[in-house]
Amino acid sequence: MSFTTISTPDAPAAVGAYSQGRRIGPFLQVCGQVATDPATGDVLDADVAGQTRRALEQVGTILAADGAGWQDVLMVRVHLARDEDFEAMDAAYREVVSEPFPPRTTVTVVLAPGALVEVDALAVRP
Template sequence: MANKEIIATDNAPAAIGTYSQAVKVDNTVYLSGQIPLVPSTMEMVSEDFEAQVVQVFDNLTAVTKAAGGNMNDIVKLNIFMTDLSNFATVNDVMSRYFEQPYPARAAIEVSALPKGSQVEMDGVMVL
């Protein structure tokens, strides 16, 4: 069985349910989905889509740091949105958090996300 290390930080929203913020196996870290909850209040940051994207990236940043890396260590990013027409905003905000070479990525429109969020992201990072 793989040697699993659970990654947890108070700088990202606490896990709500039966999952961890991230799990590290060897040099690979599997990041759980982040929605735009403010860690200190566990409330949605705003109804504004761009503010939600920024909060999600801030939450992911906190978890990558807790795992011993940073956003540029993400090799695969999955983005889930309730309205794919907001994709240009995601690209704009993403450019503030990543440097080239960018991670592999998927962007998927879904009918709903937890707590009425408009965006959720998860990923895989390699340290």
């Protein structure tokens, strides 16, 4: 099966061996997004709520680059640096993603220096 690589200058460029997104058939996987300051390319100096909003905005930009939106998202994965940030992340998530919410998995992991949250999404396009 063939695939399409999704790339947009409106989201942070890949800093390793990965693509911003890839579509195979109707499935569009957006890579994990760490909140990035567009002026510097560095991890955004913000609390978990600010980083969550920015990471979700970046996911949304990549979805839009393939003509998709949050309404097409089947699954979201959130990686948190600290368990105690769950409530603040969840509140910020609700500001960006509308009901009905897609299924979501949230886990605590070690992230890049300065990153408090990383978000990826799987969308299904008609």
